[in-house]
Structures are given as structure tokens and as C-alpha cells.
Amino acid sequence: MHTELHSRGSLFDADPPGLASRLVGLRPHQLGATPYEHPAEPPFVVFAGGRGQGKTAVLLALRDAYRGHTPIALIDGEERQFTVPPAERPAQSWSPVGQALTTAAEQLAEPVKGAGRIAFPRLSSGLLAVAAAGWGDRDVPRVRLEAERILLLNETDSWLSGFAGRWVSKVISRLVASMSGTGPVVEPTIEAALEAFTEGVSPAHRRLRKAATWYRDYPNADGSPKLALILLSRHFRAGGDARRHAERHLVRALLADLDDAYAGAVQRSHRRGRPVLLIDNVQEPAGLGLLEPVLRDRADGIQDQAVFFAALRGYAHPALRNAGRLALPEAARETGWRPGISPSSRALLVSLPPLSPTTPRAYDEGRPP
Template sequence: MHTELHSRGALFDDEPPGLASRLVGLRPYQLGATPYEHPAEPPFVVFAGGRGQGKTTVLRALRDAYRGHTPIALIDGEERQFTAPPPERPAESWSPVGQALTTAAEQLAEPVKGAGRIGFPRLSAGLLAVAAAGWTEREVPRIRREAERILLLNETDSWLSGFAGRWMGKVISRLVASMSGTGPVVEPIIEATLEVFTEGVSPAHRRLRGAATWYRDYPGAGDSPKMALVLLSRHFRAGGDFRRHAERHLVRALLADLEDAYAGVVQRSHRRGRPVLLIDNVQEPAGLGLLEPVLRDRADGIRDQAVFFAALRGYAHPALRNAGRLALPEAARETGWRPGTSPSSRALLLSLPPLTPDGTPRVDEGRPR
């Protein structure tokens, strides 16, 4: 099976289960369950190699194999959308990591067989605070467009139907009513967001309140969700290490929202396997901005159950200096991977077998042939 992927059976085989089955918990292209090889913490898998070795084809094949069966997203760090902000977006309120998180969440939110859409209230609250740092009272049309994209990350099939539109209207109305000059609008936006989060008594609103209070532990916030989001926005705008600190919390927010989607007996019974994030060209800023926070948090004991497969151009990177290393065929039955204490040890670097002259993958509309 999958012979068109040129000796990639160690990843895709059904019997014995290949690496993808053992990490995701589902066999490719089907809902057949597979026991986890690493039930407590999966390795962050990175396919290494030079150009033309089929790394992109492998990631696309993984997306096709699990799309519709478990939440999955594919981003490419070299895409234009991750290399520079759109013309109307100030650079201080945009980053490759923020764009990657938004794009990944939009894909992960899509419904799968037996389960509806996933909402990302923690992530959207943080992204809204970051975006607000680049807004002024003269830009209401742009504010509306950017806010709508972020707020739609909260929408699910049932309990949030129509909620994003109502929420956006309240946020914009509160913003316009609060502005009295050309100063920053971060605090009015955050106040409006928290106000909507705390309205209502339904289970949906309880989840939204939980999303707001989740930020209370942000360093320096003093247990205040509002101060936490204000600080997050300031740190992001400051750039450098401050921005990386804020981005780490945004990555953590996405993974916490994913964890919520699997919390409880009922939700786990509807969602089989683990969610999957695929990152092509992980050596680019958008990729490293996801890889490094995940590895650091896992090393610090902040666990998540997401499965990451990434493609690295080359065979080494400073962020992966202590990663486990195997040739892909060696992972056919078991990886033997055990993490150490350093962040980079939470990764597993797999070198792909070289392609033969007649074994170059052909891709048609994103599907390997």
C-alpha cells in the first residue's frame, strides 16, 4: 500500500501499523483504531532531507489520509501569507506565527465524521487582543474584516450558530462608542470581548467565560483576564523576546482549545484519534514559531495530545540539536523514542530514503499519484 510514496510504508502501512497510525491512533484513509505507541506524549516528528526528496508529498499524503476523520491542518512556512503582513496590516500587530495559528485553526475547526466543528475561544481572544494593537478609530471597515475572521474561530455547528456575527457587532459598537480620539483601542476591544464572554448562563457561555479566565495566569496579570490580554498585546507589539513570549501563549491557547474538544466521555467517544498539525518548511519563521514553543512547553510538563509532522530542509537545525534520529524505515514497527530533559529532545528527526531516478513523486492538485 502507498507504494507511490516510494518506500514510505514505514509511515503509511496498515499492517503492521505504520508510524502515522501509531501516533494518530487511526489507520490512514479509514476509521480503524490503532493503539498509541506514545500514549502520554507523542514525539514532534520532523522529516529531514534536501530538495526533491518528497517531504512535501508526504505531508500532503498525510493530510489526504486523515482529512474528514480527525482534525487536521497543513501550513507551508514559505507561503507568502506567512512571510509579510498584508498591505493594510501594521507590522507591529502581525507576525508569521499569528498568521500560522489563524490559518491552522481555520482548518482544524472543520467538522469530521461523527463530530462537529471545533471552537477556538482562547486563541481568538488572544488574537483579537493582538490585532487590536494595530487598529485606530479611522479604520472601522478593516477592523470589522479582521475581527470577523478571528471571531469566526469560535463558531461551531450548533451552540454558536450566529454567535460570531452578534459578538462582532457588540465588539465594534463598543469600540466606536469608547473612542474619543486617535489613541490606542486595545483596552476598549478587550473590555468588549470580556463583556460578551461573561454574558449568558448557557453551557456555551460558560465555555467562553473559561476561555477569558484562562489568561489570568499570564505573568504580571495579577489574576486579571483583562490585564492579561492587555499585557499579551503589549508584549506582542514590543517585538523581540517579548513577542516570542506572547506567541508562546498563543500557541498554548490553540492546543488548550484542542484539548477542550476532546474533554469528557461524550466528546472523546465522537472524536477518534488525535488532531494533526502538518508544517512544511518548518525552518521558516512561521514553522519555528510553532515548533519551539511546543517543544519548550512539553519539556516544562505542559502536555498536549496533538500530533505534529513537519518537513525540514536539510538534516539538522539548532532547535533540534538533541532530537532523536532515525531513518524512516527504522520506525516501521517502533521508534524507541524516549524524550530527555531538553526541549529539542521532544522531537524525532526522521531522514527519508533517497528517491530513485524513476521514483520522483508526481503531484496533481495536491494528491500524490
């Protein structure tokens, strides 16, 4: 048990429930339900501390405690895949945040006990528009690989089945055909994708049609899904504040897809607790690119039910200036957290107590002993 390993009973206790149980709604390592401490909006929990405080080990223990019971994903902002684009991927169509969203969705999609895969049609539609900005070189093998990875995020129980492979191949063939000639590819690619979504009759096509319409409220889109996705791609390609604006919508898309997986009495009866996203080294671009949009949206009244646990190197960050603050032992029974008006007040900064002298250093650094 990680409780003894880290002396972190305030986080992992099952009875009475510790912080993780009260936020996720499930006891660690089991399907026993726990009442939510914050039913309307959970705080974005950030574990703070210097090197050697066991932050990575705590995130790994959380993943072990809930994997297979509720959707869960773990990313590390310092991993190379979140710091530099692949050699063949143009920088204009890649960012640490986009990579983090893709990787997190692939993990969150995995089936859990009593429930099947989660589909991410909104995120898929947005990521496809962003990726199209990098297809101007007509590198067809790369286009097929990138498009397949994105489109398969929309799959549920037919993941990698023959049917899934056939419909994905048909959509990709339509996209490749739209790239003939020498002009820009973003608009014809998005148009071809929307046409392919419209013509199909499978559940996957229906999800993508619904997802495309979700983008109608994108600023200056005038209710047009096609224009919305073109603008999203254009803003992402522009970089700077425009890219951050597009990334905020992609983060929102992932959370909206997660909410859909829990919508309705049937889904809720199969899915217990809340989905969990774990972010190590949240101070890096991939981490901040998830943290800041979530805090801003929650402050703006755009709700989601995902539980975030992150690890921060250090004890403070400008993005967390108004966060609530607790030492982990103080959160053993309740946090007393109440959000304010500012986005950063939606976070709860939790400092970790020193590890026991007997705790193995390998666990502290997140490695097997």
C-alpha cells in the same frame, strides 16, 4: 495509495501499523483505531532531507490520509501569507506565528466524521487582544473584518448561521464603539470585549468567558484576565523576546483549545485518534514559531495530545540539536524514542530514503501530476 507512490510503507502502513497510525491512533484513510506507541506524549516528528526528497509530498499524503477523520491542518512556512503582513495590517499587530495559528485553527475547526466543529475561544481571546494593537487608525471596515475572522474561530455547530452572525456583529459593534476618541485603543477594546463576553448567555459567550479566565496565570497579570490580555498585546507589540513570549502563550492557547475538544467521555467517544498539525518548511519563522514553543512547553511538563509532522530542509537545525534520529525504515514497527531533559529532545528527526526513480517529480514537489 501514497504508500506505493512514495515507497513510504514505514509511515503509511495500516497492518501492521506504520508510524503515522501509531502516533495518530487511526489507520490512514479509515476510522480503524490503532494503539498509541507514545500515549503520554507523542514526539514532534520532523522529516529531514534536501530538495527533491519528497518531504512536501509526504505531508500532503498525510493530510489526504486523515482529512475528514480527525482534525488536521497544513501550513507551509514559505507561503507569502506567513512571510509578510497584508498591506493594510500594521506590522506591530502581525507576525508569521500569529498568521500560522489563525490559519491552522481555521482548518482544525472543520467538522470530521462523527464530530462537529472545534471552537478556539482561548486562541480567539488572545488573537483579538493582539489585533487591537493595530486598530489605532480607526479603520472601521478593516477592524470589522479582522475581528469577525477571529471571533468566528470560537464558533461550533452554528458556524456562519444567522445566530452566529448576530452575536459576532454585536460584539464587533461594542468593540468599534469603544474606539471613539483619539487615545489608545488596546485597553478599551479588551475591556469592551470582556464586557460583551460577560453579558451574553449563548454557548459562544460562555466559552469566551471561560477562555478569558484562562489567561489569569499570564506572568504579572495578578490573576486579572483584563490585565493579562493587555500585557499579552503589549508584549506582542514590543517585538523581540517579548513577542516570542506572547506567541508562546498563543501556541499554548491553541493546544489547550484542542485538548478541550477531547475532554470528557462524550467528546472522546466522538473524536477518535489525535488532532494533527502538518508544517512544511519548518525552518522558516512561521514553522520555528510553532516548533520551539511546543518543545519548550512539553519539556516543562505542559502536556498536549496534538501530533506534529514537519518537513525540514536539510538534516540538522539548532532547534533540534538533541532530537532523536532515525531513518524512516527504522520507524516501521516502533521508534524507540525517549525524550530527555532538553526541549529539543522532545523531537524526532526522521530522514527520508531516496525516492524511487519511477516516482513522478510533480509529486515530489507537492504538485498534482
